[in-house]
Amino acid sequence: MEYLGLYNYWIAVVLLMTGFYAVVAKRNMVKKLIGLSLFQAAVFLMYITMGKVDGGTAPIYTAAGGEQIFSNPLPQVLILTAIVVGISTTALGLAIVVRTKEEYGTIEEDEIQQIDEHTSGGQQ
Amino acid sequence: MSSWAPHLPVLQVVVPLMTAPLAVLMPDRRLAWALATAASICALAIAIALVGDVREQGTVVYEVGSWAPPYGIALGVDAMSALLLLVVAGASTLGLLASATSLPGEIEPQRQPQFYAAWLLSLAGLSGILVTADAFNIFVFMEISSLSAYVLIAGGPDKRALPSVFKYLAMGTIGATFYLIGVGLVYMMTGTLNLADMEQRLATVGDVKPILVAAGFITVGLALKAAVFPLHVWLPNAYTYAPNVVTVFLAACATKISIYILIRFDFFVFQGNLTAHDWQFSYFLMPLAILGILVASMVAIFETHLKRLLAWSSVAQIGYIILGASLISVTGLTASMLHMFNHAIAKGTAFLAIACLALSISSLDIRNIAGVARHMPWTMAAFVVAGLSLIGVPGTAGFISKWYLIKAALEMGDLAFPLIAVILIGSVMAVIYVWRVVESAYFGNADAGMSGATIKEAPLAILIPTWIAVMLNVWFGLAPALPVELSTRAAELLMGHMP
Amino acid sequence: MSAVFGIFLLTLMLITAIAVVRTRNLFVATTLMGIFSLLLASNFFLLDAADVALTEAAVGAGISTVLFLSALSLTAEQEKPGHRGRLVALAVVLVTTLALLHATLDSPLLGDINAPVHQHVAPWYIDNTPLAIDVPNVVTAVLASFRGFDTLGEVFVVFTAGIGVMFLLAHYPQKPPHQPHHGLRHYLIQRLVGRTVIPFILLFGFYVQFHGDFGPGGGFQAGTLIAAGIILFALLEGPNSAIKVIPSGVLKGMVAGGALLYGGVGVATMLLGGTFLDYSVLSSDPVAGQHLGILLIELGVGITVTGVLLSIFFAFASRKHF
Numbered sequence: 001m002e003y004l005g006l007y008n009y010w011i012a013v014v015l016l017m018t019g020f021y022a023v024v025a026k027r028n029m030v031k032k033l034i035g036l037s038l039f040q041a042a043v044f045l046m047y048i049t050m051g052k053v054d055g056g057t058a059p060i061y062t063a064a065g066g067e068q069i070f071s072n073p074l075p076q077v078l079i080l081t082a083i084v085v086g087i088s089t090t091a092l093g094l095a096i097v098v099r100t101k102e103e104y105g106t107i108e109e110d111e112i113q114q115i116d117e118h119t120s121g122g123q124q
Numbered sequence: 125m126s127s128w129a130p131h132l133p134v135l136q137v138v139v140p141l142m143t144a145p146l147a148v149l150m151p152d153r154r155l156a157w158a159l160a161t162a163a164s165i166c167a168l169a170i171a172i173a174l175v176g177d178v179r180e181q182g183t184v185v186y187e188v189g190s191w192a193p194p195y196g197i198a199l200g201v202d203a204m205s206a207l208l209l210l211v212v213a214g215a216s217t218l219g220l221l222a223s224a225t226s227l228p229g230e231i232e233p234q235r236q237p238q239f240y241a242a243w244l245l246s247l248a249g250l251s252g253i254l255v256t257a258d259a260f261n262i263f264v265f266m267e268i269s270s271l272s273a274y275v276l277i278a279g280g281p282d283k284r285a286l287p288s289v290f291k292y293l294a295m296g297t298i299g300a301t302f303y304l305i306g307v308g309l310v311y312m313m314t315g316t317l318n319l320a321d322m323e324q325r326l327a328t329v330g331d332v333k334p335i336l337v338a339a340g341f342i343t344v345g346l347a348l349k350a351a352v353f354p355l356h357v358w359l360p361n362a363y364t365y366a367p368n369v370v371t372v373f374l375a376a377c378a379t380k381i382s383i384y385i386l387i388r389f390d391f392f393v394f395q396g397n398l399t400a401h402d403w404q405f406s407y408f409l410m411p412l413a414i415l416g417i418l419v420a421s422m423v424a425i426f427e428t429h430l431k432r433l434l435a436w437s438s439v440a441q442i443g444y445i446i447l448g449a450s451l452i453s454v455t456g457l458t459a460s461m462l463h464m465f466n467h468a469i470a471k472g473t474a475f476l477a478i479a480c481l482a483l484s485i486s487s488l489d490i491r492n493i494a495g496v497a498r499h500m501p502w503t504m505a506a507f508v509v510a511g512l513s514l515i516g517v518p519g520t521a522g523f524i525s526k527w528y529l530i531k532a533a534l535e536m537g538d539l540a541f542p543l544i545a546v547i548l549i550g551s552v553m554a555v556i557y558v559w560r561v562v563e564s565a566y567f568g569n570a571d572a573g574m575s576g577a578t579i580k581e582a583p584l585a586i587l588i589p590t591w592i593a594v595m596l597n598v599w600f601g602l603a604p605a606l607p608v609e610l611s612t613r614a615a616e617l618l619m620g621h622m623p
Numbered sequence: 624m625s626a627v628f629g630i631f632l633l634t635l636m637l638i639t640a641i642a643v644v645r646t647r648n649l650f651v652a653t654t655l656m657g658i659f660s661l662l663l664a665s666n667f668f669l670l671d672a673a674d675v676a677l678t679e680a681a682v683g684a685g686i687s688t689v690l691f692l693s694a695l696s697l698t699a700e701q702e703k704p705g706h707r708g709r710l711v712a713l714a715v716v717l718v719t720t721l722a723l724l725h726a727t728l729d730s731p732l733l734g735d736i737n738a739p740v741h742q743h744v745a746p747w748y749i750d751n752t753p754l755a756i757d758v759p760n761v762v763t764a765v766l767a768s769f770r771g772f773d774t775l776g777e778v779f780v781v782f783t784a785g786i787g788v789m790f791l792l793a794h795y796p797q798k799p800p801h802q803p804h805h806g807l808r809h810y811l812i813q814r815l816v817g818r819t820v821i822p823f824i825l826l827f828g829f830y831v832q833f834h835g836d837f838g839p840g841g842g843f844q845a846g847t848l849i850a851a852g853i854i855l856f857a858l859l860e861g862p863n864s865a866i867k868v869i870p871s872g873v874l875k876g877m878v879a880g881g882a883l884l885y886g887g888v889g890v891a892t893m894l895l896g897g898t899f900l901d902y903s904v905l906s907s908d909p910v911a912g913q914h915l916g917i918l919l920i921e922l923g924v925g926i927t928v929t930g931v932l933l934s935i936f937f938a939f940a941s942r943k944h945f
Contacts, residue, residue, distance in 0.1 A: 009727040011633040013723045015636070016305075016723070017719060017720040019640075020716060021713065023294055026644075028702040028703065030652075030695065036298075038640055038644075041683070043305055043308070044663070044679070051671075052734050053735075058671045059762055060838060061759040070761065073745065077765045081260075081264060083679060084781060084843055085267045088271060088783065088784035090687060098939065099792070106699075107698050116287070138886065144786075144882075148875065186899075187898055189902070190903065191769050238790040252776065258773075264777060272787070275790055279790055311740060337723075
């Protein structure tokens with residue numbers, strides 16, 4: 001069980017960095033948003049992993065009664081909130097991507113930069 | 125009225141928060157504006173009342189849902205929060221008053237109710253961060269304020285706002301998630317989310333490594349949001365291409381609140397519990413602050429777009445704020461808090477003047493404003509006062525914080541001379557970039573710029589809030605007793621948590 | 624046995640994530656992200672987080688996929704190859720990964736009930752929920768009552784995203800009305816099966832909304848499910864038909880109304896003499912008051928989430944394609 005716990009954390013770390021890499025190194029805006037989702041999912045995994053109790057079960061009182069060992073409810077509450085915050089950010093990001101495509105004709109960041117430099121060279 | 129008094133901390137958040145959905149439902153944009161401005165003035169009144177309460181009784185506490193902390197979420201308003209609440213509510217009110225004139229040129233009428241709703245959400249989010257005493261609650265309100273800021277920036281007519289706000293979104297979300305990781309690690313070691321409780325329980329924790337990692341994540345995450353050099357890259361474009369009143373509001377508040385979280389978390393939770401953390405804090409942040417001041421001011425000198433020039437100036441000023449905090453002394457922290465207050469007033473005034481300018485000038489470039497002061501004397505005079513405040517000329521608010529910063533540097537022994545040199549060089553560079561604008565506006569050749577026929581002074585409706593801001597600059601430059609008192613108390617509070 | 628399953632799921636997640644980053648076709652990436660979300664949800668279930676598993680499946684695998692696909696249909700399918708600075712980013716990422724892996728070696732053992740994270744606040748919640756709030760689902764009790772202020776903030780984050788998308792996508796070209804979009808109307812099987820399934824989806828959504836006190840569920844999951852049912856209807860019949868079913872005025876009312884309901888409960892508790900969001904004052908019996916308060920705020924959450932997700936979907940779906 002000890003190694004499973006560590007394995008959870010290691011996968012979380014690797015996922016974190018995979019998502020981070022996608023955000024930083026990729027030029028496509030949608031890919032960056034996907035990377036952001038991966039990045040946040042890794043954090044969710046980390047929190048929920050820390051909430052698990054050996055031999056425990058989901059923190060819901062059942063009719064069984066008696067001595068029940070429950071896993072920690074607090075990380076679950078926090079991550080519920082974090083998931084919703086994450087999808088809200090993603091939705092807003094996608095709206096920005098759609099508008100960018102309409103205004104620039106592309107969603108690749110280097111192409112957008114070229115278009116801006118081209119127009120502002122004449123403008124300013 | 126008196127029955128509302130104990131509820132003030134939560135009302136500070138609830139008033140703007142609940143007004144936002146009401147604003148969305150408004151059919152007419154003027155109703156939405158009126159609702160938003162009323163809510164903002166109400167928030168300002170609450171902030172002033174809270175300042176009074178804090179000066180009388182110290183920290184004002186509130187238990188949401190009547191659950192005692194750390195089981196429930198507690199709110200706590202102390203001198204540090206109260207000072208910044210004034211900044212946030214004040215900047216919001218002045219920005220909203222100016223928006224009645226400035227906004228129609230940038231946002232169509234059908235979309236304005238949603239704009240005002242987003243503005244109120246930003247105000248509510250920033251207020252929520254300032255009043256809460258719970259680490260995760262900070263995250264939630266931080267995301268409310270960030271998401272609404274992205275909406276405000278992205279809605280303007282300039283399409284270049286879109287890639288700028290996307291970069292802000294990506295970096296801001298990474299910053300918020302880093303903060304979340306840090307809080308998670310601290311929670312893992314203490315089992316609580318309440319800041320005061322964390323501080324106590326951390327003292328008994330044996331294993332320090334996760335706490336160090338947590339401190340690292342929280343610092344980097346908040347530094348991203350606060351545009352601390354070198355993580356500032358999202359700021360110049362985001363401020364430049366946002367609608368003008370949005371820049372007024374965001375430049376005055378947004379980054380400072382992230383620095384507030386950083387300082388509060390660090391001093392309240394980490395300083396007392398990590399050995400030699402004060403050195404870590406100083407050695408990490410002081411060089412970044414110095415670089416921020418010098419590099420950003422240098423870029424501002426060569427920048428020709430007015431808004432981007434002021435945005436780079438903001439990055440430099442954030443450097444001053446961080447510098448004060450990194451000195452880890454009562455005077456240093458006082459200077460830091462004071463500069464948050466005074467810079468908000470100075471930059472707010474500057475961007476309000478720009479908003480006035482933008483009504484007549486289409487392209488906000490130094491070359492295009494040549495000779496404009498003849499046609500817009502009040503606007504440019506406002507800009508001049510703001511510029512003097514940025515430089516730190518005696519008689520303006522900016523001088524007070526620079527003075528305290530120098531005092532704090534003098535206490536540093538060997539470091540005193542280089543620090544004071546950096547502060548003064550920064551001020552000299554500020555003189556240069558302010559002078560470039562002033563020179564073009566007052567002494568520039570009008571033929572080289574726009575034709576004078578179409579340029580007239582900004583309407584009174586926007587000049588009044590601008591000049592209220594100007595008067596605040598002068599008032600707090602000559603009678604700084606209130607901000608100094610609050611800042612000093614805040615600094616003493618923070619230093620009280622040192623081992 | 625579940626340990627082996629856990630390791631299997633985690634490894635699969637890792638492989639999927641790497642595939643997502645490497646593939647250049649964005650539709651493939653989106654579908655793989657859906658798979659990733661389902662794997663993550665399964666893992667959450669293994670870790671005893673039932674509510675979170677439900678939410679991740681509904682939000683991550685469901686709504687997120689829909690939003691990405693809608694956006695992709697309006698933008699681009701392929702990502703352009705080649706990115707400068709790739710090696711530098713890779714190097715930084717590798718170094719940070721190793722540093723973090725090293726840091727995790729000191730973390731407390733997974734599952735140890737004596738770890739500090741399980742002390743102090745968590746046992747208090749578990750012990751006091753039956754006494755003070757008397758709902759079986761402790762997570763709902765914490766979410767809705769003990770930390771209700773956080774959840775208020777969360778509803779308003781959703782609200783912000785809703786008005787943000789409305790604000791950004793409002794005033795630009797909509798599909799011309801004379802060009803009716805018939806959805807999948809001409810595909811018999813999809814239409815029949817979809818129409819049969821939609822009532823059950825909506826029913827399940829309502830079940831999750833009101834049953835959230837007793838089992839996994841609550842306002843967010845319910846709102847997502849109901850929105851998913853209506854989105855399925857819109858996909859089958861075309862967005863114009865769906866907009867007739869729920870006009871945009873009603874949607875706007877839902878978006879604002881749910882948030883106002885939640886905040887309104889808090890204001891009501893203040894007027895009744897308690898602190899903000901102190902549900903105990905809503906009724907003469909504090910526990911009944913807690914039940915009433917939780918019911919009302921979860922309703923507010925469900926209404927706003929449904930409204931926002933539908934608004935966002937319609938904003939994307941009725942946009943003129945490029």
